[in-house]
Amino acid sequence: MPEVLFYDSPYARRCDAVVLSAATGGTKTKPRTQVVLDRTIFYPAGGGQPGDRGILRQEGAEYIVRDTVKGDDGTPVHVLEGASRPTVGAVVSLEIDWNHRFDYMQQHSGQHLLSAALYRIADANTVSVHQGERYTTIEVDRDSILPAQLSDVETAAREVILENRPITSFPVSSDDLVRFPLRRPTSRTGEVRLVEIDNWDRVACAGVHVRSTAQIGNVQTVGSESLRGNLRLVFAIGNRAHRDYGKVRAAALAAAGMFSASIEDLPDRVHQALDEIRTLHGRTKSLARRLAKRTLESGRFAPDRPALLELGNEEDALFDALVRELAEQGFAAACVVNRGSDKVRFAIIAHGGNGLPVQKTVQGVIRDAGARGGGREPLWQGICDDADRLARCFSAAFPTKRQT
């Protein structure tokens, strides 16, 4: 079993090692080479923490380590990009992608810190955790937590960060676990790794952590959602919390700028604007209704004659109002077309009655006009490319009876 250095030296960024084996696999277009070394600082993916990435060097040659995974017996396997491989038996030097590693050390440690705060303050037990690329989520066995209590959890976690308490990690035999009360019991046997935040938390965890709480930097609640009767809490942890704050502030400033308002006044201004939009929307609808009524009262149309109304790029509100009026006034057959800038919208109103096959007739009109749409008596709607063709097809199917 190769020597793993990431527990005793989680801050080591470089080390030398001897290549024990190197085998190329993957696919033809995406070959990958798996390398096992006699020692490594690269953490293999596990326990929610992704595998380490970085660079492996040998006499001027550089290999990109895309991932580190666990082999069958738990041996760390370095997954190199490409098919070229270092010489077996040779000494290589490893360099870790430190930003990536430290980020996940912050996530793991921050998660323990928060889980303990949730347990202590909100009586919430952690059921599962996920370290995502943007946020870390903690699922707890509570269906809800009051915002004020969640705020207390956050405040307590930040206090522990400022107190800079040591975080230690050490192996114990599962037989000795009785001497180490855990926040969350473990069923593991044999050698179990424990992680302890001084006077705050102790759990079993095989991940890599920062050395003291100050290194977690910050924790920020982002949101929560209900899940199978539990609550999933979303957090921005570590440097991510600062980046997240920057993004949120920039977005809020941009929005506030549009209203010439301060960020604090933004919710009120957005509320006001939405109210105005709703009022204007209502007014537009009522104006469209009046205009539709007037159009039908112009004398050119009568409910017992097929009506063809052609609009040129009119508002949807007027189109909808006309369709509604035609239906309410009981027009036997009517067609409204609106020539938009890129498409023609149409609606056909038709009543069968007396067993007339109106469904087939209207479907025939839509098909013959090369239009797309559908519906059922008394209303069909859709879009087409050629308004004149649709008008011709409608007039042919519903001819105006000549007055004699």
Ligand SMILES: [Zn+2]
């Ligand atoms: Zn951990």
